[in-house]
Amino acid sequence: QKEVEQNSGPLSVPEGAIASLNCTYSDRGSQSFFWYRQYSGKSPELIMSIYSNGDKEDGRFTAQLNKASQYVSLLIRDSQPSDSATYLCAVLEGATNKLIFGTGTLLAVQP
Amino acid sequence: KAGVTQTPRYLIKTRGQQVTLSCSPISGHRSVSWYQQTPGQGLQFLFEYFSETQRNKGNFPGRFSGRQFSNSRSEMNVSTLELGDSALYLCASSGTVGEKLFFGSGTQLSVL
Secondary structure: OOOEEOOOOOEEEEOOOOEEEEEEEOOOOOOEEEEEEEOOOOOOEEEEEEOOOEEEEEOOEEEEEEOOOOEEEEEEOOOOHHHOEEEEEEEEOOOOOOEEEOOOEEEEEEO | OOOOEEEOOEEEEOOOOOEEEEEEOOOOOOEEEEEEEEOOOEEEEEEEEEOOEEEEEOOOOOOEEEEEOOOOOEEEEEOOOOHHHOEEEEEEEEOOOOOOOEEOOOEEEEEO
């Protein structure tokens, strides 16, 4: 099984700042990438999906993909305390179509 | 549209027992995936079903099994429970294999 790596954090940012979350993956055949948010005691919910190199923006969220470097990131602009959660990077294995998750990065936005 | 429904929400079992968890996917979704989530290991892939067929399987022992019915509902079974099986079991559905997943609320299993 291929790997998806994330820094476990916690990543602490002040309210209004940009939070930058990073993820690396090992499967060069992967073509689909997802970011999920999980609040404590809740199930993961999909925030963004990205399939092509470059940036994809959705409101305050921007996903960035660099397949050559096997790197995916999520930027959260104007961070709010309500953004405090664990952010999970997920990568679809190319050969098997299994969706593999990283262990997540805990984000804490300080008021 | 109703989301993914998992039952029961909580379960307490003792070592050696077996357990069956149920998952109803979003209407129209034909793919169901199961994950085990623990604080130390994160989300670990168990298996995925599509049209009643197991399409993928993770690295779990044979005590973990599952099935999918013709209405896309799925069950997973864990036999001979061990303490280490205590975890949150999450079910997720998608329209087809490889699409974005939508998760249920999970079943919290505690093995005593």
